[in-house]
Amino acid sequence: MSVSFYTFLYIYTALFNPIPFMLMLCVVTFCMYRERGGGTAGFFVLTLFSVTGITHLIKEYLAIPRPAGNLLAEVGYGFPSMHATVSTVFFLLLLYIWLPVYTGYKKYMFIGLCLFTIITVSLSRVLFQVHSLEQVLWGISFGLLWVILALRLKESLYN
Secondary structure, eight states: OOHHHHHHHHHHHHTTSHHHHHHHHHHHHHHHHHHHOHHHHHHHHHHHHHHHHHHHHHHHHHOOOOOSSOSSOOOSOOSSOHHHHHHHHHHHHHHHHHGGGOOHHHHHHHHHHHHHHHHHHHHHHHHTTSSOHHHHHHHHHHHHHHHHHHHHHHHHHHO
């Protein structure tokens, strides 16, 4: 694979490293607060912070190592993939919150962009050999489950 392809993947995976992610989260939350209100922005942030904390606890408890010979300097345990989990929650919540705003081709472009980003971030972790495919698939699955639970909790509290 070409250097430009790996550079592209690195940019996507780096978005979910702690500092860039916190900056992105602040910008998105600010925009969400202005356009959709404080309750929606609060739900978004609390869901992301809670899944990050729970995923970290799971990683520490299970202590499943990363694959040997990774191409990026990563520390900590590998299961489940935090990048896959958090990107799944982040972009599925964006879809839930913003999809009603879009119509026509913009709606499909937004869906495509969100799904493309989840897949790209997740697969970059496998290609850089910092996670196995299994660790990434479990991360996506856990993120999906967390979004479903968060939405059900939100609906039960507000309906």
